[in-house]
Amino acid sequence: MIIWIASYPKSGNTWVRSFLSAYYFSSDGNFKFDLLKNIKQFPSKEFFNDKILSVEGAAENWLVPQREIKKKQKACFLKTHNVYGAYKGKHFTTNEFTLGSIYIVRDPRNIISSLMNHYSIEEDEALKMIKSIFRNLKDSNDENDYSNYTFISSWSNNYNSWKSASKIKKLFIKYEDLELNRDKTFLKILNFVNELLNKNDEIDEKKLRNSIKSTNFDVLKKEEEKYGFSESVYSFKDNKKRIFFNLGNKNNYKNLLKQKTVEAIEKEFNKEMKEIGYL
Numbered sequence: 001m002i003i004w005i006a007s008y009p010k011s012g013n014t015w016v017r018s019f020l021s022a023y024y025f026s027s028d029g030n031f032k033f034d035l036l037k038n039i040k041q042f043p044s045k046e047f048f049n050d051k052i053l054s055v056e057g058a059a060e061n062w063l064v065p066q067r068e069i070k071k072k073q074k075a076c077f078l079k080t081h082n083v084y085g086a087y088k089g090k091h092f093t094t095n096e097f098t099l100g101s102i103y104i105v106r107d108p109r110n111i112i113s114s115l116m117n118h119y120s121i122e123e124d125e126a127l128k129m130i131k132s133i134f135r136n137l138k139d140s141n142d143e144n145d146y147s148n149y150t151f152i153s154s155w156s157n158n159y160n161s162w163k164s165a166s167k168i169k170k171l172f173i174k175y176e177d178l179e180l181n182r183d184k185t186f187l188k189i190l191n192f193v194n195e196l197l198n199k200n201d202e203i204d205e206k207k208l209r210n211s212i213k214s215t216n217f218d219v220l221k222k223e224e225e226k227y228g229f230s231e232s233v234y235s236f237k238d239n240k241k242r243i244f245f246n247l248g249n250k251n252n253y254k255n256l257l258k259q260k261t262v263e264a265i266e267k268e269f270n271k272e273m274k275e276i277g278y279l
């Protein structure tokens with residue numbers, strides 16, 4: 001069964017994934033990038049034996065590896081940016097294969113600059129991306145392979161899809177709480193996971209502290225600078241990999257975005273931003 005770590009891109013998914021991999025897949029809670037291999041991204045090519053040749057083919061195959069995971073009768077973390085929904089009646093996932101989900105939501109005004117850096121795009125294009133209900137992610141190097149095709153839709157559609165998934169257990173986490181209430185928020189995540197796993201073990205306080213400390217943004221940024229990070233995106237614009245751990249808490253839309261961009265986001269996502277507490 002699967003525990004999904006879900007989010008719209010650049011919302012803190014990798015941060016939560018790093019913390020969970022440090023706590024559950026190390027002996028002492030000290031994070032190393034190699035631990036991320038224990039929490040894979042879905043969908044991706046390694047889950048499929050053959051090339052997938054179309055969007056329809058991708059949708060038809062979403063549940064195939066999930067069925068195999070269920071047969072192993074062991075809990076499995078998977079990261080995704082996909083919406084919780086269906087394409088032409090083909091579901092991305094169901095409660096049959098899902099143990100629960102952790103959804104990380106972030107202020108869309110602060111996502112814009114992260115999208116700009118990660119995908120090497122301008123502000124107007126990042127705004128268009130976050131508003132597009134048809135948006136997907138697909139590796140441009142795999143023109144004829146849809147194995148890693150991910151339908152993210154718009155920021156609000158992505159959030160609402162997981163919010164309305166009534167048949168699965170869910171935990172919603174705000175990115176901002178990861179920054180401002182780190183200890184309390186990560187403990188909340190561990191308690192939720194242990195409840196899903198029916199684990200009655202007490203939280204290992206030392207391991208928790210190490211997991212939080214070793215996945216601090218500044219630590220992750222230094223690790224990337226020293227060793228590189230395989231999940232950063234290569235930019236053909238300047239022929240180099242983009243920095244994945246870029247601004248951290250310095251990413252403040254008030255200092256980085258045009259006022260018209262801020263106003264466009266607040267108008268487009270007014271309902272959800274008020275609901276979450278961003279307005």
